[in-house]
Amino acid sequence: MAAIREILDIEKTGADDVFSGPAVESRIERTFGGHIAGQAVASAQRTVSGKEVHSLHGYFVGPGDASRPIELRVERIRDGRSFANRQVRAYQGGTLLFSAMASFHRDGDCGPQHQDPMPEVPGPEETARSGGGAPYSTRIILKEWEEWDIRLVPEEGRDPVAAERTGAGFRHIWFRNTVELPQDPAFHRAALTYMSDMTLIRSALLPHQGEKVQLASLDHAIWFLRPIRVDEWLLYEQVSPSAFQGTAIARGKLFTEEGELVALVNQEGLTRFLDEKLGSGSAHGNWHNV
Template identity: 50%
Template sequence: MNTPSFHGIQAILDLERIDKDIFRGRAMESKVFVRTFGGHVAGQALVAATRTVDDDKRVHSLHGYFLRGGKATEETVYLVSRVREGRSFATRKVEAMQNGEVIFSMQASFHIAGDEGPEHRDEMRRVPDPEDIKFKTDEMPASLKGLISEWADWDIRVVPSASYESDERSSGQQVVWFRSKQRLPDDDTFHICTLAYMSDMTLLFSSMVPHPGHKVQMASLDHAMWFLRPFRADEWLLYDQSSPSAHAGRALTQGKIFDRAGNLVAVTVQEGLTRTLRDGTSELPTPKQAPEG
């Protein structure tokens, strides 16, 4: 695979087309991850799907399952199936492969541009502006500190819980401002695929807010997203996260993503492994510690 002439997220999302519906994505360059970061494979899978859809349609949702722990140092091959080709909607299935095994399976749905209907949206929570947040990592879990240092291309600012009004009915809440530090191409689809990558950052950690100090083995199990309105991933986005349930070593998390003007641009739901840490295991499991399918 030829190395792209650019770096960061543009290099990650620059897939090589090796056949009509077969693509290859580059490996990760990481000092932290042994297993492939979920956002990495989800973002690349979405790029593969969009490359097989006509320009008059835009992705509006994806649903994916992380089936095996991929190896961060290895390239990933993406096989796209054209499930549906309608006038208003198209559906694609993508399987991400390493060493002959599926590590991630995703379906993505695309909708024709220009449809009209009623409009409404939830309001954005009142929080401090990102410029007013003093970035403190000493209060974060050790595993999250390491990940934020790994994500050097992203500006991630966790909003202090004392600076916004919390929902008393919600057990786990976390609010994060984030954006790409790089100026990204003026391409709506590229920003959507970038947000698919970014959406796996920090989300599962919202499930640990009610359990400070409790060490768990963490891994994304599935991930769903709905893309609602246009946005730019290199401008500030507010990720309003909550965790309605944790039980039996799994936690459910959800997030609303707003642009700075308060428009709800995307929604995420994810279930993750939050198994109480056993002796000899790490909070971010290696491929051998990944959950079995």
């Protein structure tokens, strides 16, 4: 599978603020949503100096093909003293796949501070000893991220192997990248954008074990709250407050191993029952989720 450095290795095409995101090897039939969103953040950051991305709000409007490059067109909306704003549109063969607004904030501003507490769950090492992680975390839904150490935190009374096999989701996941990565903080924020889409909408299936549904990310928002490194352990807490009329809301919080809340994620996804006679049908959205 493609390394995160390869995925985020976007190139300027020669046109003003237009970039090319590389094609990558993938086990997923359609382009993984985090792939597109991560490249959008990386390309927008290339047009901003002295500020780092602090939020992204995007919509998936069409399916992509991971074996083909993506064209990323950045529009400079505003450059202020403290904030900058960019709009990014991702295309493939002239078809719009993803549209997003990104906001960038200068470092050094001060104000009141607080955060939600970290959930009380086993750490990454204890999770591995209790059955999370190898061997089952390398199967089925997690094969796309082989350069990442991903440890699914088992819940009391639930069989983690069965939960993964049915795609029912996990409430807590530890993960980190296992290869040498650049020191650039902007790289780590783009990489976290990539991984923030990992399994998130599947948290909507936690109350609906065994249901056969069509899954796809429809929109994706992320707020970067504190410094982040994706080569250090991050705990991803995933919950779904609502599912109705074939769509669901999923929310995520990301904490460091030391308990710092570093990012928040909100997503709406398609969770429509499959009609086994008619097939999954067709609709807009990014049909990437594994």
